[in-house]
Amino acid sequence: MKSDPRSSAEKWLDSFEPTQSPMKDGSHLRAIGDALTAVENAGDALERAVAEAHDAGDSWEAISVVLGTSRQAAHRKFAHRVAAAHVRRTRNPAQPE
Template sequence: MTRRTRSPRVPTDSPARDATAFRRIVAVVEASPEDDSELVEAVRASREVGDSWTVIAVALGTTRQAAQRRFAKIVD
């Protein structure tokens, strides 16, 4: 018996996301985790391009709630 695999359905009207802001957060966390000013600016840039708190949390390696609690009042 062979198992058929389905190809994933990709919406044709979904725009591709630019991951530049996401990568910037990851780079700041890896390079200088104690530098809050640079991290705040990276998170602010990510929010400005429309990234959700879930996306930002993944970049930070934390939960959505923790990311939002830490940065929302500063960047929103």
């Protein structure tokens, strides 16, 4: 099983002894971790939104305009998510993503 880098960082920060380091505390490093989590969550939300838009009938051309990229680039970046969402719905249509 792959270890979660966030939990490893949390453990390290929790064990950190600030009196033995020039760093004042771990709050700035925690903020980096929180921001990274937000970026990852936003990426997941974007992939879901693109998959749902395409599934609803929006073309790659229309999706690419919103993304500010070419149709080909949008397809290359998100087609895997659209296909995976379709497979999940086909296997178990009653279960949400």
